[in-house]
Structures are given as C-alpha cells and as structure tokens.
Amino acid sequence: MYNSGKIIAGLVVFLAFFAFPFYYNLGKANARPEPKLNTPVIQQLAEKKCVESRDFMRSEHMQLLNDWRDSVVRDGNRIYVNAEGKKHTISLQNTCMNCHSNKKEFCDSCHNYMAVKPYCWSCHIQPKEDKS
Amino acid sequence: MKIVLPLVAVIMLVVLAFAGVQVAGMQFLFGVLIPYLAIAFFIAGFIYRVIKWGMSPVPFCIPTTAGQMKSFPWIKQNKLDNPSSTMGVVGRMALEVLVFRSLFRNTKTELREGPQLSYGSEKFLWIAGLAFHWSFLIIFIRHFRFFMLETPFVIQMIEGLDSFLQIGAPLLYLTDVVLLGAVTFLVFRRLAMPLIKYISLPADYFPLFLILGIATSGILMRYFMKVHIVGVKEMVLGLVSFNPVVPEGIGVIFYIHLFLVSTLLAYFPLSKLMHMGGVFMSPTRNMANNSREVRHVNPWNYPVHVHTYDEYEDEFREKMKKAGLPVEKE
Numbered sequence: 001m002y003n004s005g006k007i008i009a010g011l012v013v014f015l016a017f018f019a020f021p022f023y024y025n026l027g028k029a030n031a032r033p034e035p036k037l038n039t040p041v042i043q044q045l046a047e048k049k050c051v052e053s054r055d056f057m058r059s060e061h062m063q064l065l066n067d068w069r070d071s072v073v074r075d076g077n078r079i080y081v082n083a084e085g086k087k088h089t090i091s092l093q094n095t096c097m098n099c100h101s102n103k104k105e106f107c108d109s110c111h112n113y114m115a116v117k118p119y120c121w122s123c124h125i126q127p128k129e130d131k132s
Numbered sequence: 133m134k135i136v137l138p139l140v141a142v143i144m145l146v147v148l149a150f151a152g153v154q155v156a157g158m159q160f161l162f163g164v165l166i167p168y169l170a171i172a173f174f175i176a177g178f179i180y181r182v183i184k185w186g187m188s189p190v191p192f193c194i195p196t197t198a199g200q201m202k203s204f205p206w207i208k209q210n211k212l213d214n215p216s217s218t219m220g221v222v223g224r225m226a227l228e229v230l231v232f233r234s235l236f237r238n239t240k241t242e243l244r245e246g247p248q249l250s251y252g253s254e255k256f257l258w259i260a261g262l263a264f265h266w267s268f269l270i271i272f273i274r275h276f277r278f279f280m281l282e283t284p285f286v287i288q289m290i291e292g293l294d295s296f297l298q299i300g301a302p303l304l305y306l307t308d309v310v311l312l313g314a315v316t317f318l319v320f321r322r323l324a325m326p327l328i329k330y331i332s333l334p335a336d337y338f339p340l341f342l343i344l345g346i347a348t349s350g351i352l353m354r355y356f357m358k359v360h361i362v363g364v365k366e367m368v369l370g371l372v373s374f375n376p377v378v379p380e381g382i383g384v385i386f387y388i389h390l391f392l393v394s395t396l397l398a399y400f401p402l403s404k405l406m407h408m409g410g411v412f413m414s415p416t417r418n419m420a421n422n423s424r425e426v427r428h429v430n431p432w433n434y435p436v437h438v439h440t441y442d443e444y445e446d447e448f449r450e451k452m453k454k455a456g457l458p459v460e461k462e
Binding site: 002003018022116 | 281
C-alpha cells in the first residue's frame with residue numbers, strides 16, 4: 001500500500017468516529033428509567049388512569065400538553081374531553097401535577113434519559129418536592 | 133426505468149420492514165440481526181475499499197492546478213488552488229470537504245437563440261449539496277443521544293440550537309426541514325434538467341430515494357406517528373453494548389427507519405457514497421504540485437536496464453580515441 005501511514009491514520013479516525021458508540025458503551029449498564037407512579041394522590045385513586053391511555057400518554061403527552069397550552073392560552077378553553085368522553089380540567093399544575101407530584105421521579109427520569117429539556121418550567125412554577 | 137426501479141426498490145424495502153415486523157413479528161431480525169450485519173459490512177467494506185484504493189499506484193503527479201503555481205519569488209503563488217506544500221494540500225482538502233469549493237466553481241453551459249453559446253455560474257447544486265451534507269452531519273451527530281446513556285453537553289447544545297425556534301412539541305428541528313428540502317431539490321434537479329437526467333443512473337437515484345425515505349420515516353416518527361421512544365433508546369443502547377434487547381410496543385415506523393438506515397450502511401461501501409472516503413484518496417486533490425522540486429517516480433515503472441553514456445564510453449574508449457572522437461575521460 002502506498003502512503004500507508006496517512007491512509008491508516010485516516011482509517012483510525014474513521015473507526016474512532018463510527019465505532020464510537022460501541023467502545024464508549026463497553027461495560028456500561030443499560031439502565032432503563034422507571035418513572036414512579038406511587039404518589040399519595042395516585043395511591044388513593046379508585047381507578048388508576050391518566051386522562052388518556054398509558055400508551056397514548058407515553059408517546060403523545062408532549063403533543064397533548066402543547067395542544068392544552070394552545071387551547072387555554074389562545075382559545076380560553078379549559079375543558080378537555082378524552083377518548084372516552086370524560087371531561088378533565090386543562091391545567092398542568094392542578095391536573096397533571098396533582099397526581100404526578102413527583103417531578104424528579106416521574107418527568108425527569110425519562111427526560112434525563114432521553115436528554116430532552118421541555119420548557120414547561122420557564123413559565124410554570126416548578127413544584128417544590130419534599131424528597132429531593 | 134432508471135427512475136422507477138430505484139423508487140420501487142425503496143418502496144419494497146419499506147414494505148418488507150413493515151410486513152416483517154407488523155405481520156410476521158420479526159422484531160429481532162429487523163431490530164438486531166440486520167443492523168449488526170449492516171454495521172459490520174459498512175465498516176469492513178469501507179476499510180476494504182480504502183485499502184484497495186491505497187494499493188493502486190499513482191503513476192503521475194496529477195494535482196489539479198487551478199491557480200498560479202509556485203514560481204519566481206516575485207510571482208504570487210495561489211497557495212490554495214495550486215498547493216506546493218503539504219500544508220497547502222491540507223488547506224485545499226479541508227475547504228473542499230467542508231465547503232465544497234470545486235462545486236462552487238460549477239458552471240452552466242447553454243445554447244441560446246442565435247445560436248449563441250453562453251456560460252454562467254451555477255450555484256444551486258453547491259448550495260443544495262452544502263445544505264444537504266451539513267444537515268445530514270448534524271442529524272447524525274444529534275442521534276448520538278440515543279447511543280450514549282448520558283448525553284454529552286456538546287450534543288445537547290447542538291440539539292438546542294437545531295430546535296431553537298421552539299415550534300410544536302416535540303420541537304421542530306431545522307435540519308429536518310433543510311435536509312428534506314435539499315434532497316427534494318437534488319432529486320428534482322436530476323429530473324428537471326434534461327442533460328443531468330440523461331446521464332443519471334439507478335445508482336444515482338437509489339441513494340437519493342433511500343435518504344429521502346430515511347428522512348421521511350424519521351420525521352414521521354418524531355412528529356406524526358410517535359413511537360415508544362424510551363424503548364427505542366433502550367434497544368439502541370442494548371445494540372451498542374452488545375446486550376441486545378427488544379422492548380415491547382415500539383412502533384413499526386421505527387423498524388422501517390432502522391431497516392432503511394441498515395440498507396444505507398450496507399449499500400455504502402458498494403456505491404458512489406464512498407466519496408466520503410474517496411475524496412481523501414483523489415490524487416488530483418491530495419498531491420502537492422511540486423513536480424519541479426521533487427521527482428515523482430512511477431511506482432510500477434519496470435526496472436529497465438539502461439546503458440548510460442559513461443558506461444558506453446568505458447566500453448568504446450580505445451576505439452573512439454583511435455577514430456579521433458573526443459572522449460570525456462582520458
């Protein structure tokens with residue numbers, strides 16, 4: 001091979017870049033987040049159910065919250081009718097955070113794992129938690 | 133046919149992944165085996181292609197000379213367009229790779245009424261190519277948040293900049309829009325310009341359609357047909373730490389996206405996409421124009437036996453003297 005020094009150096013850079021996830025994660029545990037649902041309010045609920053189904057909330061909650069914000073702020077509408085026809089008050093602090101009062105163990109567990117930084121708390125007051 | 137074939141191929145890939153996961157339930161095949169094979173083939177194939185190029189000799193010193201070469205001290209050399217030193221070559225290569233300088237010089241030839249031949253600057257290919265490659269790179273780097281348990285600050289910063297307009301939820305990435313626009317332009321460019329269309333082959337359309345498919349499936353997955361994203365990251369981390377897991381309930385669109393990316397990786401070493409490595413291996417770009425200072429020896433020159441004048445004179449000196457011919461050594 002001609003210019004083998006330069007070519008091998010280039011290939012090392014290539015490998016360093018593309019094989020990075022493989023050697024970076026060597027011997028690291030794959031810790032899946034487990035959002036906690038054991039707040040006092042949730043434990044007292046007769047039917048442990050969010051405003052929509054678990055699967056819907058898991059993938060669509062950000063869209064729902066965005067729609068809720070637009071509904072309240074732009075249309076002044078504070079009533080949300082879910083898929084079952086049940087009515088809920090649209091409020092992050094009084095509806096969502098009433099049950100999910102454990103932001104650190106609920107919201108943050110997945111958001112930190114996915115490196116997502118929602119800007120909810122740049123307007124809303126971040127809940128003060130006893131456990132920290 | 134040149135357009136329909138690659139389009140059908142990409143559609144078939146989507147259908148294959150959809151049927152395999154949704155109907156046949158082969159999550160392990162599409163989520164673990166195929167990605168592993170594709171990555172292994174990509175890395176091995178890439179290295180093989182580069183080493184094979186490295187084996188081929190460069191018989192002549194053939195850098196492109198697009199400016200004044202190094203000459204007398206009072207003639208100003210164009211160090212970037214006609215480099216004579218390694219630093220110049222590195223500079224030219226860096227600008228070529230980062231801002232596509234040679235595409236910037238692209239010209240368009242037109243036969244107008246008259247008949248009159250006219251030449252003009254053509255910057256759209258350069259702009260669209262630049263937009264496409266840079267957004268692709270940013271999107272690629274952004275995806276590292278799925279590959280690392282703790283996302284480094286740099287990647288979070290890139291992501292923050294990319295979504296700074298804060299449109300919708302999840303936040304709209306600018307690079308998604310730019311990439312889709314640029315690839316669409318590059319497809320239409322091939323279709324709309326008759327001369328380009330004439331020389332375009334299935335191997336030109338296939339990567340474009342494939343990348344369009346990858347971008348579309350990714351955009352669908354992020355904004356429209358949302359998937360169980362925590363499960364996705366768990367699965368990806370499982371793949372890269374060699375402990376593959378297949379979490380339940382990830383949407384099929386993720387498997388389509390992954391299968392198209394695997395196809396791109398496996399196709400990469402076989403295709404013109406190898407220009408990623410090839411640009412560094414181009415003798416017209418990676419050589420210095422120093423042929424008046426350094427003799428370039430053709431590596432496959434056959435060792436020819438030469439009979440120099442000195443040897444000739446040694447052999448015939450006496451006879452030359454007798455014949456009265458001048459000799460160099462007495």
